[in-house]
Amino acid sequence: MxxxxxxxxxxxxxxxxxxxxxxxxxxxxxxxxxxxxxxxxxxxxxxxxxxxxxxxxxxxxxxxxxxxxxxxTRTRQTQFIDDDSEMHMRMRPMLGTVDSKPSGSSDKRKMPMKGSEMKRTRRDPEEMEKILFKLFERQPNWTLKQLILETDQPEQFLKNMLKLLCIYNNKGANQGTYELKPEYKRSEDKSDSQ
Structure with a gap:
């Protein structure tokens, strides 16, 4: 054809x-x-x-x-704009960006965000015991968040260490905090008197 x-x-x-x-x-x-x-x-x-x-x-x-x-082939074209003084060309911060602060958060310290670059490494358990004893000398009661900030240890590892050394207060004035077990308090008192 x-x-x-x-x-x-x-x-x-x-x-x-x-x-x-x-x-x-x-x-x-x-x-x-x-x-x-x-x-x-x-x-x-x-x-x-x-x-x-x-x-x-x-x-x-x-x-x-x-x-x-x-x-x-793409039909897009790039244009250069010489006059950048127009209001619509200025960058404005959006809600929820770094510059905007939620109310009441200026006093509080924030927990570091979890991410691959913020991974915490475990210390040796014996070294960690010494650090915890020093912290409890400074202050008798600590919350888990405070201890994580002070020690920079993984949460689960710190919880396991606290189970061995501390009592968790469920009730009373110190609710939600950890304090040393009585046997560790006694050993500290004896070492101070000698």
């Missing part, structure tokens, strides 16, 4: 047609302008495949490459 006119540039003119009947027959439907009626316009019994002749394959491949490259 040969196309009559070549109005589309370097599109091949000569094609070979392959007819095949080894596919499921199809029907052509149309819909009325109101969209209410559907009617059968015809049936398809044969399938025709067109491909360019072998002598036109190089031209056709070149056409396909050009078409692909054309659609892959």
């Amino acid at each position: 040969e196309l009559a006119g070549n109005a589309y540039g370097n599109i091949p003119k000569c094609y070979s047609m392959d007819m095949s009947t080894d596919f499921v027959p199809m029907s052509i439907f149309s819909e009325s302008s109101q969209g209410k009626k559907l009617s059968v316009e015809g049936k398809i019994y044969h399938k025709f495949d067109m491909k360019p002749h072998n002598e036109n394959m190089e031209d056709y491949a070149k056409l396909c490459r050009e078409r692909t490259n054309k659609y892959m």
